[in-house]
Amino acid sequence: MIWLYDFGLLVLVIIAALLTLNLRDLMGSAIVFGTYSFLMCLLWTVMGAVDVAFTEAAVGAGVSTVFVIATAYNIKKEAKD
Amino acid sequence: MEQQYPVLIVLIPMFTALAITLIGWFRPVLCQPLAVAGLFGSFCSAVATLVQVKNTANGVISYHLGNWAPPYGIEHRFDGLNGLVLVMVSFVALLVAIYAKKPVEKELGGKISNFYTLFVLLVTGLLGMTISGDAFNLYVLLEIAALTSYALLAMGRGKAYMATFNYVILGTIGACFYLLGVGFLLIKTGSLNIADMGTIIPGLGGSNTILIAFGFLMVGVWIKMALFPFHGWLPNAYTYAPTATSCLVAPLMTKVSVYVMLRIMFWVYSAEWIFEVVQWQSVVMAVAVIAILMGSFFALAQRDIKKMLTYLIVAEIGYMVGGAWTGTSLGLTGTIYHIIADGLMTVCLFMVIGSIVYKKGSAQFESFKDAFQTMPWTMSALVVAGLSMIGVPPTCGFFSKWYLLGGAYISSNYVYMVALLISSLINAVLFIRIVETAFFGATSEEIPDPHDHAVRQIDESPLSMLIPIWMAAASLVLTGLYTRDIVTKWIQPILPGGLI
Amino acid sequence: MAWLEANYNYLLVIVLLMIGLWAMIGKNNLIKKCVGMCIFQNAIIMFFISMGAKAGSTIPILKLKEGATTYGVNDYIIDPTQYDNPLTQILMLTAIVVGVATLGMALTLVQKMYAEYGTCEEDEILEKIK
Amino acid sequence: MKTLALVISLLMGSILVVSLDDLPAWGDVNSPANSHVSAYYLDNTMQQTGVPNVVTSVLADYRGFDTMFETGVVFVAVIGIMAILRRDQRLEDIEKVERPPYFPPDPAITGVAARFIVPFMQIFGLYVLAHGHYSPGGGFQAGVILGASVILLAMTNGLNGALSRLTEDWFVLLSGLGFLIFAGVGLACMFYGGNFLDYSALAPLMGGEPSVAAVKARYHAMLWVEIGVTFTVMSAMFAIYSYLASDGWMDRGL
Numbered sequence: 001m002i003w004l005y006d007f008g009l010l011v012l013v014i015i016a017a018l019l020t021l022n023l024r025d026l027m028g029s030a031i032v033f034g035t036y037s038f039l040m041c042l043l044w045t046v047m048g049a050v051d052v053a054f055t056e057a058a059v060g061a062g063v064s065t066v067f068v069i070a071t072a073y074n075i076k077k078e079a080k081d
Numbered sequence: 082m083e084q085q086y087p088v089l090i091v092l093i094p095m096f097t098a099l100a101i102t103l104i105g106w107f108r109p110v111l112c113q114p115l116a117v118a119g120l121f122g123s124f125c126s127a128v129a130t131l132v133q134v135k136n137t138a139n140g141v142i143s144y145h146l147g148n149w150a151p152p153y154g155i156e157h158r159f160d161g162l163n164g165l166v167l168v169m170v171s172f173v174a175l176l177v178a179i180y181a182k183k184p185v186e187k188e189l190g191g192k193i194s195n196f197y198t199l200f201v202l203l204v205t206g207l208l209g210m211t212i213s214g215d216a217f218n219l220y221v222l223l224e225i226a227a228l229t230s231y232a233l234l235a236m237g238r239g240k241a242y243m244a245t246f247n248y249v250i251l252g253t254i255g256a257c258f259y260l261l262g263v264g265f266l267l268i269k270t271g272s273l274n275i276a277d278m279g280t281i282i283p284g285l286g287g288s289n290t291i292l293i294a295f296g297f298l299m300v301g302v303w304i305k306m307a308l309f310p311f312h313g314w315l316p317n318a319y320t321y322a323p324t325a326t327s328c329l330v331a332p333l334m335t336k337v338s339v340y341v342m343l344r345i346m347f348w349v350y351s352a353e354w355i356f357e358v359v360q361w362q363s364v365v366m367a368v369a370v371i372a373i374l375m376g377s378f379f380a381l382a383q384r385d386i387k388k389m390l391t392y393l394i395v396a397e398i399g400y401m402v403g404g405a406w407t408g409t410s411l412g413l414t415g416t417i418y419h420i421i422a423d424g425l426m427t428v429c430l431f432m433v434i435g436s437i438v439y440k441k442g443s444a445q446f447e448s449f450k451d452a453f454q455t456m457p458w459t460m461s462a463l464v465v466a467g468l469s470m471i472g473v474p475p476t477c478g479f480f481s482k483w484y485l486l487g488g489a490y491i492s493s494n495y496v497y498m499v500a501l502l503i504s505s506l507i508n509a510v511l512f513i514r515i516v517e518t519a520f521f522g523a524t525s526e527e528i529p530d531p532h533d534h535a536v537r538q539i540d541e542s543p544l545s546m547l548i549p550i551w552m553a554a555a556s557l558v559l560t561g562l563y564t565r566d567i568v569t570k571w572i573q574p575i576l577p578g579g580l581i
Numbered sequence: 582m583a584w585l586e587a588n589y590n591y592l593l594v595i596v597l598l599m600i601g602l603w604a605m606i607g608k609n610n611l612i613k614k615c616v617g618m619c620i621f622q623n624a625i626i627m628f629f630i631s632m633g634a635k636a637g638s639t640i641p642i643l644k645l646k647e648g649a650t651t652y653g654v655n656d657y658i659i660d661p662t663q664y665d666n667p668l669t670q671i672l673m674l675t676a677i678v679v680g681v682a683t684l685g686m687a688l689t690l691v692q693k694m695y696a697e698y699g700t701c702e703e704d705e706i707l708e709k710i711k
Numbered sequence: 712m713k714t715l716a717l718v719i720s721l722l723m724g725s726i727l728v729v730s731l732d733d734l735p736a737w738g739d740v741n742s743p744a745n746s747h748v749s750a751y752y753l754d755n756t757m758q759q760t761g762v763p764n765v766v767t768s769v770l771a772d773y774r775g776f777d778t779m780f781e782t783g784v785v786f787v788a789v790i791g792i793m794a795i796l797r798r799d800q801r802l803e804d805i806e807k808v809e810r811p812p813y814f815p816p817d818p819a820i821t822g823v824a825a826r827f828i829v830p831f832m833q834i835f836g837l838y839v840l841a842h843g844h845y846s847p848g849g850g851f852q853a854g855v856i857l858g859a860s861v862i863l864l865a866m867t868n869g870l871n872g873a874l875s876r877l878t879e880d881w882f883v884l885l886s887g888l889g890f891l892i893f894a895g896v897g898l899a900c901m902f903y904g905g906n907f908l909d910y911s912a913l914a915p916l917m918g919g920e921p922s923v924a925a926v927k928a929r930y931h932a933m934l935w936v937e938i939g940v941t942f943t944v945m946s947a948m949f950a951i952y953s954y955l956a957s958d959g960w961m962d963r964g965l
Contacts, residue, residue, distance in 0.1 A: 047634040048665035050847040058855035070956040079610035148909035195794035232791025271747025289733040599720040607716025636738030643763040661750040667765040668749040682788035
């Protein structure tokens, strides 16, 4: 029943994506975005794409999140939606 | 050495861009001459390859990067179609590089080396997109071209930021749709090479996935070329950009996207498949007609001449998409020829408007008052380009319209024919209005003062701007005069089968 | 159920694509649009990776044969059915890097707009441009 | 706008669901995508390039031209962001600009911890670069890890501290240099009479028996290419961060 475990991961990914887009606080949104990228990277490891997962862990969960935080720091941190 | 020409077309500007970064960081003065030299080298190798391709037996030059045979490696595939587009792109880029010296110094003072690096890399991306024979390589170069053009357009400050942000969002949607389409093709064919996919797809029959892949590829490319429902980003982005940027981006980005559309339609897929399996012809023709009419009418409503030209670009995209979707060899010939002609016309017009902005500070209608007395040479180039836009022989605008009308007549798309004619009429109105203002010195609303006999000083735009303008104007006439050679030697041999 | 089991990966891709596209077009906050763009690109990467997965195979790094002591050509197990598809993974490495470059560019524009208009909500900016 | 977005995305979703039944099942070993081209790489990578990590060999050799322009994309991002965002303190008055409150980082805990972990990150980055032929990793991953180590330093010890170690001049030059190394290897192949990026043309540099030397040349050229990628990506990541975090002023970060 490996696919049930997989399925749980997929549901978490979707929840993380929706949460990122709907949080009012931009900093929190950026952190959840990092979580989303990391979950994605777990999925890809399961599918055997280790190089891609490695890059995503470094780029998506690491550097992209920092970029979003850096911008959020310089602007108003509350979003209207 | 001869067999290396196809790759040199892309490599020379790429290395030039690197040299500009490394040298321009210390000596900004050297940036512009370096850019001109690099683009000239690229233009020469494009012409050399175009001559070479005519002498090869099957009319195709294939260059294997890394010496891996396709479909395993990446291939540069050079034939008459992209040969002509490459020559046009590198020629236009060369002209703009010569032209850019003064406007860039005036508008982008401290960022000269950045500007030329991005400029040359944008040309690299466009040339690479055109010459590449690999669908994914095309995507990577599309992204290079897209990212550089975002940066170049956003250098215009103020309103340019919002316009460019819209372009980033829509451009990314377009590129991602293209990538998704490539993914669907990969899942069904297992290949990324355009020629290889073209041989596999006919064997797959009426597969749903292939059809959806076609849809995604088309929508992606249409967003990139700003066809009617997706044109929202174009006018603002091009209007608020710096002069030199809009001169480069406006003629080239959309035309190269049209080329990519043709490549997908007739080389990845085939004419039989598109016009028999996919029943979209009438829909796309209707969209093209709406694009032409809407672009022309919106152009009529503008007071800012630069914005007026951007709407004319939207109309011209309608011409080309319509011509390709008539499904006739005449229409396709017209489309290919119009890619060349429209690139040259647009660059000429934008350079003239840029000179006006450089001298008078804005591109509003009022700046054209008395422009004929003060800038006679610049304005006469505008007349030549205007005649070409209207479609007066012997300029090349006439011949492309002639072929497009012929194609529309054979396939009995009469609405499209009428739209072409209406658009020509509106172009005539637009340009006569400008020339009238420029010549008689009064906008049509105000009455000219009969006692105003002041002799106006000639205040011509600088020579570094005038020479490329006139080279573009001359190329319009020359292309028109050599239409027959271009069509018979390069366009007709590569027309795909299955067209009426 | 069998249909779900066969297609759940593609379904996830479709759902993420929809979320991403919706956010890119419909969200008002510009940073949210950028994040939506990342989700959209991620979904496409997911699509390619799912396409390249093979049942019962391992990562695309060649394994040594049992008892091999050297690292020559003949010491590795060479059998395409045992390894996942490398091609789609390479394409997606490129796509990830392109994605982060685009994200950087978009965020830059957001910051410039904030400096210009003092807000990063689309409707307020459009109001001020008028 | 909201309803329009919803309609468009639902439309796209429904179109995609229609295509599902036509796609090969998940994990199908014999689907065209898994057999036509990709099998060739798995079959031949060892005898043609000598690199067991197929991802590295395809990335840097079979499809090296893609990767070169991928490096180009990163380079373009640096130059583009610099062109848009960089502000000059000589031309603009920094005092008049409204900026968020700045709390200098307290180096007591985070700073010391970061300084402890940064060397390990960098060693790991170098390992990922050097061992990319045999294990997951390669130029991009190494570049991002090295870049992230500098970003970590900037976040915990202040942007100035990091900028004094990797100055603006240096990261622009390094990002150009990395791209130049990649393209230069390709150009060297042309000088030795091969096609662009045909690393086997460098075989004369390796010596030994020709067929072995060609494989060896590919193997070593790939390492050089990855080094170029690392340079560009490392400096690009830090460059983008420092422009974004300091809003273009290059004086202080988060």
